[in-house]
Amino acid sequence: MTQAPHVAENLRICLACRRKSGRDEFWRVVRVWPSHEVQLDQGMGRSAYLCPNASCLKQAQRKDRLAKVLKARVPPEVYAALWTRLQVKGQGTSAQVDRRRTDEISTNL
Template sequence: MGQIHHNQHGARHTAALLVGGKSALTTQLMKPNYRRCVSCRQVAPKEAFWRVVRIHPGHQVQLDAGMGRSAYLCPQATCLKAAQKKNRLGQALRAAVPLELYQSLWQRLSPAPFADPQCPK
């Protein structure tokens, strides 16, 4: 079939010959995408973090969606506090992070108010 090669990141690939003698690399083992928190520097799968994005080509910063430069933050009060105080998101994104974005992150941290069954609607 083909030979096993290791790329610069240590991932294993198998070289397979295609029509015309060109080689293609197919990943043998799929590894999860890991990211690092800009505040505490913890490494974890990207699903464990909040994603903050500077949209390309502008400098608009938003949460969770979009293509552009991204920074990841643990969903913990200590990380959010340090990131806001030391402007870690702004430095990683190379853009100003609006206060409204930090406010929405703080709202995500606060527990949702539960419905009181004795309270009239």
């Protein structure tokens, strides 16, 4: 009976599309304390979560939403690293997965 609230506590929200999911589903961007440097995946500090897909990354970048959520300047390298990840992921998996992702994006639009 106490299971539901516990699960909800472990959910993270994508800063672009507001989708809720477990933290393993998202990229984590961290404003490291106390240096305030923004980096990916590791570190203690203020965190933002983003779906690993092109539409959410684009949205986070275009409105500089990531910077607003983190209250820090996000260096272009951070965005570049995420785009690289997306490309590597796309090449590593089959074309089928790519096509399905495109369908998801067009449905959202």
